[in-house]
Amino acid sequence: MINPTIVCVLGAHRSGTSLVTRVLNLLGMHLGPRKHLMPPADWNPTGYWEHRQIEELNNTILERLGGKWYEPPIFPQRWENSSELDDLRQRAHAIIQEDFATAKVWGWKNPQTCLTLPFWQQLLPTMRYVICLRHPIDVARSLEYRKGCSLEKGIYLWLLYIKSALEYTTGHPRRLIFYEYLLANWQHDLQHLAEFLGNPELAKQTDIENAIREFINPRLQHYCSFKTGRDYEANHLSKAIDMAHWVYLNLKDVQDSQQDLILQLIKEALQALTPEIERQKREAHNKWMKQVSMALKEIGNFIPDGESFILVDDGQWQTSESIAGRRRIPFIERDGQYWGVPPDDATAISELDRLRRSGASFIVFGWPAFWWFDYYTEFHKYLRSKFTCILENSRLITFDLQR
Numbered sequence: 001m002i003n004p005t006i007v008c009v010l011g012a013h014r015s016g017t018s019l020v021t022r023v024l025n026l027l028g029m030h031l032g033p034r035k036h037l038m039p040p041a042d043w044n045p046t047g048y049w050e051h052r053q054i055e056e057l058n059n060t061i062l063e064r065l066g067g068k069w070y071e072p073p074i075f076p077q078r079w080e081n082s083s084e085l086d087d088l089r090q091r092a093h094a095i096i097q098e099d100f101a102t103a104k105v106w107g108w109k110n111p112q113t114c115l116t117l118p119f120w121q122q123l124l125p126t127m128r129y130v131i132c133l134r135h136p137i138d139v140a141r142s143l144e145y146r147k148g149c150s151l152e153k154g155i156y157l158w159l160l161y162i163k164s165a166l167e168y169t170t171g172h173p174r175r176l177i178f179y180e181y182l183l184a185n186w187q188h189d190l191q192h193l194a195e196f197l198g199n200p201e202l203a204k205q206t207d208i209e210n211a212i213r214e215f216i217n218p219r220l221q222h223y224c225s226f227k228t229g230r231d232y233e234a235n236h237l238s239k240a241i242d243m244a245h246w247v248y249l250n251l252k253d254v255q256d257s258q259q260d261l262i263l264q265l266i267k268e269a270l271q272a273l274t275p276e277i278e279r280q281k282r283e284a285h286n287k288w289m290k291q292v293s294m295a296l297k298e299i300g301n302f303i304p305d306g307e308s309f310i311l312v313d314d315g316q317w318q319t320s321e322s323i324a325g326r327r328r329i330p331f332i333e334r335d336g337q338y339w340g341v342p343p344d345d346a347t348a349i350s351e352l353d354r355l356r357r358s359g360a361s362f363i364v365f366g367w368p369a370f371w372w373f374d375y376y377t378e379f380h381k382y383l384r385s386k387f388t389c390i391l392e393n394s395r396l397i398t399f400d401l402q403r
Contacts, residue, residue, distance in 0.1 A: 003126075004100075004103060004104055004105065004106060005104065005105040005106075005128065005197060005198055006106060006107055006124055006126065006127045006128065007024060007029055007105070007106075007107030007127070007128045007129070007130060007196075007197065008107055008108065008109075008113060008117070008120065008127050008128070008129050008130075009021045009024065009107060009108070009109030009129075009130045009132065010109075010111075010113060010114050010117070010129055010130070010131045010132065010161075010165040010169070011109075011111060011114070011131060011132030011133065011134075011161070011162075011165070012111055012114070012134075012139055012157060012158045012161035012162060013069070013111045013139070013143060013147075013157070013161075014134065014138075014139045014142035014143055014146070015111070015132045015133060015134040015139055015158075015179060016132045016134055016177070016179035016182065017109045017110075017111060017132045018046070018047060018048050018049050018050070018109070019046075019179070019182065019215075019216065020109070020130060020132050020177050020182065020193075021049040021050070021107075021108075021109040022046070022047065022049045022215055023182075023186070023189075023190065023193060023212055023215075024107065024130065024193060024197065025049060026208050026211050026212055026215075027190075027193060027194050027197055027199055027202050027203070027208065028105050028197060028199050028202060029105050029106060029107050029197060030100065030103035030104075030105060030106040030107075031049055031051060031106070031107070031108065032051045032099040032100065032106075032108070033099055035344070036051055036052055036053060036099060036343075036344070037049060037050065037051060037052065038050045038051075038052050038055065038375065039375075039377060046215060046217065049109065050108070050109055050110055051095075051099070051108045051110070052343060052344065052375075053091075053095050053343045053344075054092075054095060054108050054110055054113075055110045055112070056340060056341055056343060057088060057091060057092055057095070058110050058112035058113055058115075058116045059112060059340070059341075060088060060340050061085065061088060061112075061116045061119055062112060062115065062116065063340070064084060064085065064088075065079060069111065069112050069115075070147070070149065070153075070157065071281070072115055072157075072160060075115075079118075080118035080119045080121075080122055081122075085119065088119075089119075089122075089123065092119075092120070092123055093123065096123070096124070105197055105198070105199070111161060114161040114162075114164045114165045114168075115160075115161070115164050117164070117165075117168040117169075118168060121168070127172065128172070128173040128174065128196065129165075129169040129172055129173070129174035129175070130174070130175050130176075130177055130193070130196070131162075131165050131166070131169065131174060131175070131176045131177070132177050132179060133162070133176055133177065133178050133179065133248065133251055134178070134179035134180065135179075135180065135245070135248055136154075136155050136158040136159070136241075136244040136245065136247075136248055137151075137155070137241070137244075137245070139154055139155075139157075139158045140152075140153075140154025140155045140158065141154070142154075143157070150280055151241075152240075152241075152273055152276050152277060152280070153277060153280060155240070155241055155244050155269075155273065156270065156273045156274075156277050158244065159244055159247070159266050159269050159270050159273075160270065162247070162251075162266065163263060163266045163267070163270070166259060166262070166263060167263065170259060173196075175192065175193070175196050176251060176252070177189055177193070178252065182216075183216065186212060186213075186216050187209075190203045190209070190212060191203040239272060240269045240272035240273045243265055243268065243269040243272070244269050246265065247262055247265055247266055247269070250262060291367070291395065292317055292366075294395065295366055295367075295395045295396055296323055298391070298393075298395065298396055299323055299326075299364055299396065299398070300323045300324075300326065302362075302390060302391050302398060303323075303326055303361075303362050303364075303398075305324075305325040305326065306325060306326070307326055307327075307361045307362065308326070308327040308328075308329055308359050308360045308361055308362075309326060309327070309328060309329065309360065309361065309362040309363065309364055309398075310329045310330075310331045310352070310355055310360050310362065310363040310364065310401075311328050311329065311330060311331060311364050311366070312331045312363065312364065312365045312366070312369040312372060313331070313341060313365075313366075313368060313369035313372070314328075314330030314331060314333075314338040316366070316368035316369060317366065317368065329355060329360055331351065331352075331355070331363070332347075332348075332351050333355075341372075342376070342379075344376075345376050345377070345378035345379045345382075346378075348376050348379040349378070349379055349382050352379075352382075352383075352401075356401045360401060361400070361401055361402055362390075362398055362399065362400055362401055363383070363387075363398070363399050363401060364396060364397075364398045365396065365397040365398070366395065366396055367394065367395050367396070370397070373397075383399055387399040387400060387401055387403070388400045388403050
């Protein structure tokens with residue numbers, strides 16, 4: 001397709017990016033084949049509307065640079081031009097060609113793109129942006145409940161993601177959508193989004209309006225500090241949190257010419273929060289390594305000496321510690337090295353069968369990989385139907401691949 005309209009949906013986690021992306025999808029924005037979209041889950045029952053391979057690609061970029069979505073790396077100068085990412089550029093080109101080449105209007109959402117956007121801007125120099133915003137306290141409360149983040153860490157991530165989204169999209173066509181306002185008056189935002197896509201007439205189509213009315217469910221909004229005001233404990237970090245609140249309120253009318261003040265305030269808030277975030281990071285690392293040590297001992301107790309076992313999502317463990325007498329195989333692996341997570345269920349099943357034929361006797365899921373069971377539903381069914389689960393607790397789930 002010559003000169004397609006490409007829209008990238010940005011926003012911190014838990015900011016309504018899924019809701020906005022589905023609305024854009026109903027207005028004609030192609031999201032890729034349905035089989036490549038992340039399935040609904042308990043945390044997002046109406047669907048993520050997120051391309052799984054793009055999400056994995058973004059995660060791999062962050063990992064290559066030494067970070068995660070919740071621990072963003074320090075990006076070196078012109079990192080997006082690094083030859084170490086050449087294979088990821090090829091993968092991105094393949095995804096674009098296979099899933100979007102014939103679409104007149106297409107796009108994607110993935111919160112990590114706020115951080116990795118320079119990578120995509122090299123591949124797709126002409127893009128439009130929709131930035132989703134939700135009150136930072138509500139984002140932090142949601143992350144606290146669903147991901148175990150502290151209030152301070154949730155606020156910190158919101159500030160960092162919004163800072164990146166604003167800086168990388170300055171001077172480009174963009175529209176800011178506020179989650180709270182969208183829930184309260186979606187017809188207003190519907191018209192603006194339709195115009196942004198170049199399809200203003202679609203906002204008035206009855207079938208589209210009915211589909212959006214059915215899809216938008218205000219009851220799924222579990223936190224609403226925007227209406228209730230301050231609901232956090234006053235402490236030495238209150239000023240930084242109040243600054244984030246001020247940023248949110250003033251983003252509604254921000255113009256490119258007024259953006260510098262908001263970015264400066266974001267930087268000051270991040271600086272104020274950094275010492276506490278670093279303290280929490282050290283504490284979490286110590287707790288994590290203690291958990292890893294206990295898990296490795298349990299694996300040694302259940303897997304006989306001389307056997308090989310697959311460790312799912314090996315890169316999440318943050319340790320190369322081995323278990324005497326047992327061979328640890330990363331999953332997925334290439335030439336014995338951890339290669340990242342699979343793009344789909346079929347790849348996961350195929351790789352498991354290949355490693356099983358090569359002599360792997362067990363597959364182990366540590367708690368960092370429990371999300372696989374919700375994400376790769378067919379792979380999960382395959383495991384449960386074909387193999388015996390010999391251990392299942394809060395740290396480990398282990399299947400015997402021999403029976």
